[in-house]
Amino acid sequence: MGTAEDVTYSRVWPHPEIVEDLAKLRQNAPLTHCITNIVVTNFTANVLLATGASPAMVVTIEEVADFVGIAQALLINVGTITGHDAEVMLKAAATAHETNTPWVLDPVAAGAIEFRTKVVADLIRYRPSVIRGNASEILAVAGSVGGAKGVDSTAASIAALPAARQLAESTGAVVAISGETDYITDGKVVTSVPGGHEILTKVTGTGCTLGALIAAFLPVTESPLRAATAASAIFAAAGERAAKEAHGTGSFAVAFLDQLSLIGV
Amino acid sequence: MGTAEDVTYSRVWPHPEIVEDLAKLRQNAPLTHCITNIVVTNFTANVLLATGASPAMVVTIEEVADFVGIAQALLINVGTITGHDAEVMLKAAATAHETNTPWVLDPVAAGAIEFRTKVVADLIRYRPSVIRGNASEILAVAGSVGGAKGVDSTAASIAALPAARQLAESTGAVVAISGETDYITDGKVVTSVPGGHEILTKVTGTGCTLGALIAAFLPVTESPLRAATAASAIFAAAGERAAKEAHGTGSFAVAFLDQLSLIGV
Amino acid sequence: MGTAEDVTYSRVWPHPEIVEDLAKLRQNAPLTHCITNIVVTNFTANVLLATGASPAMVVTIEEVADFVGIAQALLINVGTITGHDAEVMLKAAATAHETNTPWVLDPVAAGAIEFRTKVVADLIRYRPSVIRGNASEILAVAGSVGGAKGVDSTAASIAALPAARQLAESTGAVVAISGETDYITDGKVVTSVPGGHEILTKVTGTGCTLGALIAAFLPVTESPLRAATAASAIFAAAGERAAKEAHGTGSFAVAFLDQLSLIGV
Numbered sequence: 001m002g003t004a005e006d007v008t009y010s011r012v013w014p015h016p017e018i019v020e021d022l023a024k025l026r027q028n029a030p031l032t033h034c035i036t037n038i039v040v041t042n043f044t045a046n047v048l049l050a051t052g053a054s055p056a057m058v059v060t061i062e063e064v065a066d067f068v069g070i071a072q073a074l075l076i077n078v079g080t081i082t083g084h085d086a087e088v089m090l091k092a093a094a095t096a097h098e099t100n101t102p103w104v105l106d107p108v109a110a111g112a113i114e115f116r117t118k119v120v121a122d123l124i125r126y127r128p129s130v131i132r133g134n135a136s137e138i139l140a141v142a143g144s145v146g147g148a149k150g151v152d153s154t155a156a157s158i159a160a161l162p163a164a165r166q167l168a169e170s171t172g173a174v175v176a177i178s179g180e181t182d183y184i185t186d187g188k189v190v191t192s193v194p195g196g197h198e199i200l201t202k203v204t205g206t207g208c209t210l211g212a213l214i215a216a217f218l219p220v221t222e223s224p225l226r227a228a229t230a231a232s233a234i235f236a237a238a239g240e241r242a243a244k245e246a247h248g249t250g251s252f253a254v255a256f257l258d259q260l261s262l263i264g265v
Numbered sequence: 266m267g268t269a270e271d272v273t274y275s276r277v278w279p280h281p282e283i284v285e286d287l288a289k290l291r292q293n294a295p296l297t298h299c300i301t302n303i304v305v306t307n308f309t310a311n312v313l314l315a316t317g318a319s320p321a322m323v324v325t326i327e328e329v330a331d332f333v334g335i336a337q338a339l340l341i342n343v344g345t346i347t348g349h350d351a352e353v354m355l356k357a358a359a360t361a362h363e364t365n366t367p368w369v370l371d372p373v374a375a376g377a378i379e380f381r382t383k384v385v386a387d388l389i390r391y392r393p394s395v396i397r398g399n400a401s402e403i404l405a406v407a408g409s410v411g412g413a414k415g416v417d418s419t420a421a422s423i424a425a426l427p428a429a430r431q432l433a434e435s436t437g438a439v440v441a442i443s444g445e446t447d448y449i450t451d452g453k454v455v456t457s458v459p460g461g462h463e464i465l466t467k468v469t470g471t472g473c474t475l476g477a478l479i480a481a482f483l484p485v486t487e488s489p490l491r492a493a494t495a496a497s498a499i500f501a502a503a504g505e506r507a508a509k510e511a512h513g514t515g516s517f518a519v520a521f522l523d524q525l526s527l528i529g530v
Numbered sequence: 531m532g533t534a535e536d537v538t539y540s541r542v543w544p545h546p547e548i549v550e551d552l553a554k555l556r557q558n559a560p561l562t563h564c565i566t567n568i569v570v571t572n573f574t575a576n577v578l579l580a581t582g583a584s585p586a587m588v589v590t591i592e593e594v595a596d597f598v599g600i601a602q603a604l605l606i607n608v609g610t611i612t613g614h615d616a617e618v619m620l621k622a623a624a625t626a627h628e629t630n631t632p633w634v635l636d637p638v639a640a641g642a643i644e645f646r647t648k649v650v651a652d653l654i655r656y657r658p659s660v661i662r663g664n665a666s667e668i669l670a671v672a673g674s675v676g677g678a679k680g681v682d683s684t685a686a687s688i689a690a691l692p693a694a695r696q697l698a699e700s701t702g703a704v705v706a707i708s709g710e711t712d713y714i715t716d717g718k719v720v721t722s723v724p725g726g727h728e729i730l731t732k733v734t735g736t737g738c739t740l741g742a743l744i745a746a747f748l749p750v751t752e753s754p755l756r757a758a759t760a761a762s763a764i765f766a767a768a769g770e771r772a773a774k775e776a777h778g779t780g781s782f783a784v785a786f787l788d789q790l791s792l793i794g795v
Contacts, residue, residue, distance in 0.1 A: 038322065038568055041569045042569055042570065042571075045735075046780070049732045049733065055734065056639075057569050059612065060610075060611060060612040060613055060615075062613055066644060070642065080325075081325060082324065082325040082327075083327055084612070085325075109321075113331050114331060115325070201314075204310035205310075247523045247527070248522060248523025248524065250315065253311070254781055254784055255781075256780065257778060257779050258780040258781050261779040261780070262778050303568055303589070305572065307572060308572060345588065346590060348591065377600065378596050380593045467580065467791065468579065469579055511788075513790075513791035514787050515576070515784040515787025518787075519784055
C-alpha cells in the first residue's frame with residue numbers, strides 16, 4: 001500500500017507550471033491522434049477542442065501509419081477494441097516508437113478480459129510515454145491482482161502506487177493512476193492531484209478523455225510527468241467548477257466542457 | 266387492433282413497485298453489457314450512469330463471450346449492425362442463454378431491411394428476456410406487416426398489441442412496444458405506461474437507451490415484465506420533467522439525463 | 531484567388547427562399563441515410579432531428595444497397611473511413627447513382643492521407659450532387675495544393691473558390707466551401723453565406739453535420755445549389771443565436787441544437 005509519504009509534491013490549478021503548460025497547449029494546438037473507444041469519440045474530440053488541442057481520429061490499417069507521422073501526439077485506448085483495432089493500435093504504436101511521437105496508453109479493463117490484457121502487454125513494448133488507468137487497471141497491467149469490475153475502479157488510487165512505481169521503472173513510462181486523488185509517477189517522483197468531484201464518475205469517458213488530454217500535453221511540456229500532471233489538475237479544477245453549476249449528470253457534462261474552454265482565459 | 270380493455274394495469278412514477286425497483290438498481294449498480302449501435306453508445310452509457318447502473322461496451326468476437334459471463338445483463342441492439350457485429354451478437358446471445366444472463370433484444374428497423382430481419386430471427390432463438398421496439402418493429406418481428414420507415418414507428422403502439430401478445434407467447438419473451446403510450450406484455454398480463462413527451466422522438470436514441478435501461482433492471486427486479494415497466498415509467502417521468510425545463514431539443518437531452526439522475530433522490 | 535466580385539448573390543436567414551425550403555424539409559422529414567464518421571454519428575442524428583429531417587445510419591455491406599433504395603438522400607463522409615467502410619461507401623454511391631438518389635460527399639482530410647484521397651476520387655465517379663469541405667479539402671480534391679492540417683482548414687474559404695468552380699464544372703456537382711464565409715457554386719453561380727460564429731470550430735462535427743443537413747435538403751429543394759445554401763444559412767443563423775446564449779463550448783453545442791429546432795417555428 002502506498003502512503004502519503006510517497007508523494008513528492010502536489011499540484012492544483014493555478015500552479016504557475018500548469019498555467020504555463022496550458023498557455024503552450026493553446027498556442028500550439030497540437031494535432032492529437034486518438035484511437036479510442038466508440039463510446040467516447042465525440043466527447044474526447046470536444047474535450048480536446050474545448051481545452052485548446054486539435055483532435056483527429058484515424059482508425060484504419062491503411063491510414064494509421066501515415067497519420068501517426070503527421071500527428072504530434074497519439075492516444076491509444078482499448079475500451080472497445082476489436083481484432084482489427086488491435087492491428088491498427090499495434091501499427092500505430094510501432095510507428096510512434098519509430099518516429100518518436102509521444103503517446104499515451106489507456107488500458108481500459110485490462111485484467112478483466114484476456115484478449116485485451118494480451119494486446120496491452122504487446123503495446124507496452126513500443127514504449128508509451130504515459131500509461132493512464134484507474135487503480136484496478138494499473139494493478140492488472142503491473143501484474144498484480146486487480147479484480148476490475150467493468151471499467152470502474154474497485155481499489156483506492158493510492159493502493160496502486162507501489163505497483164505504478166514498479167511499472168514506471170520497468171517500462172520507462174510515466175504511470176498515472178486516476179481516482180479521488182490522482183497519483184502520477186515516473187518511478188521516482190510522485191505527483192498527487194487532489195480534487196475533482198465524484199460526479200465525474202457518473203459521466204462516461206471522463207477517464208478516457210483525461211488520457212487524450214495527457215497526450216495533447218506531451219508535445220508542449222518538458223516531461224511526460226508534467227504533461228500528465230497538467231491534464232489531471234485542469235480536469236480536477238474544471239470538474240469542481242462544473243459541479244457547482246450542474247443540476248444533474250447531463251448538465252454537469254455540458255458545464256465541464258464549458259469550464260475546460262474557460263479555465264485560465 | 267388492441268383496445269384499452271386489453272390493459273391489465275397502468276403504471277406511472279412514483280408507483281411503490283417502481284420506487285422499490287429503482288432503489289435496488291442504485292444499490293446494485295448492475296454491470297450492463299451493451300452491444301448497441303454506433304449512434305447511441307455515448308448516450309446509452311450516460312443514461313445508465315445517470316439512472317444508477319454500470320454500463321460496459323465490449324464488442325469484439327474475441328472478448329464477447331468472456332464478458333457476457335462477467336456482466337449481470339445484456340442488451341443487443343441491431344441499429345447499425347455489420348457482418349462482424351452479427352457474429353458478435355449471436356455469440357453473445359448464445360452465451361447469455363447458456364449462462365442464464367438476462368438479455369434484451371432491440372430489433373431496430375427489423376422488417377425494413379432483409380439482412381437484419383434474418384439476424385433478429387436467429388437471435389430470438391436464444392430466448393431474450395425482453396424484446397423492445399416500436400409498433401412497426403414489433404409487427405415486423407411478429408411476422409405481420411410493418412411498413413417501417415427508417416427507425417420511426419408509423420403505427421400507433423396499441424395497434425401492435427395483439428401481435429406483441431402472440432410474439433410473447435411464442436418466444437417466452439416479454440414484449441415492450443414503445444409509443445405515445447408504452448405497452449408491455451408477457452402474453453397474458455398487459456401493462457400500459459402513459460406519459461412521456463413528444464420531444465423524446467426528436468432526440469436520437471431515446472428508444473435505444475430505454476432498451477438498455479430495461480436490461481439494467483432485469484437482474485434486480487422479480488420479472489422481466491416489471492423490469493420493462495419500471496424502465497418505461499422512469500423514462501416517461503424524466504421525459505415529462507425535462508420537457509418543462511427545455512428550450513429546444515438540445516437542452517431537452519441534457520435535462521433528460523439530469524432528471525434520470527435526480528428522480529427519486 | 532477568388533474575390534468578392536465572383537459572388538453572384540448572398541443569402542442569410544430569413545431570406546424567403548430559405549424559409550420556404552425549411553418549411554418543406556419539416557413537412558417531408560426526408561429520410562436521410564448517413565454513412566459518416568464515428569465521431570459525429572450522434573450529433574449528426576440530433577442535428578437532423580432538431581432541424582426536421584429523419585436520420586438513419588446503415589453501414590454494412592449487406593444492407594447498404596437496400597437502404598439507399600429506401601432513403602430520399604444520402605451523405606457519405608470519409609472522416610474515419612476503414613477498408614470495409616470504403617467498400618460500403620462505393621456500393622452506396624453506385625446505388626445512389628443508379629437510383630437517382632441525391633447525395634453529398636464530404637471528403638474529410640482528403641489530400642492529407644493517401645488512402646482516402648484515392649477513395650474520394652473513386653466516389654466522385656458516381657456523381658455526387660454536392661461536395662462539401664473546407665478550403666484545404668476542396669483544394670486537395672480539385673487537385674490543387676491543400677496542405678490540410680488534420681481536419682481543420684488552413685486556407686481562407688474564398689481562396690478555394692476558383693478550384694471549387696473548376697471542380698463543379700468537371701464533376702457536375704455543386705461545391706460548398708465552408709469557412710468564416712461559406713461559398714457555394716455550381717460552376718457558374720456563386721452564393722455566399724456570411725455569418726456563423728468562430729465557436730462553431732470548437733465543437734467537433736459542425737462541418738460534418740452541415741454536410742448531412744445539405745443532404746436532407748436535396749430532395750425538397752429545386753436545386754443542389756439551393757439545398758446547400760439553405761443548410762449553410764440555417765447553420766450560420768443558429769450558430770450566431772447559440773453563441774449569444776453560450777457560456778463555453780459545451781453549452782454552445784446544446785444551444786446550437788436548440789436553435790436549429792426553434793428557427794422559423
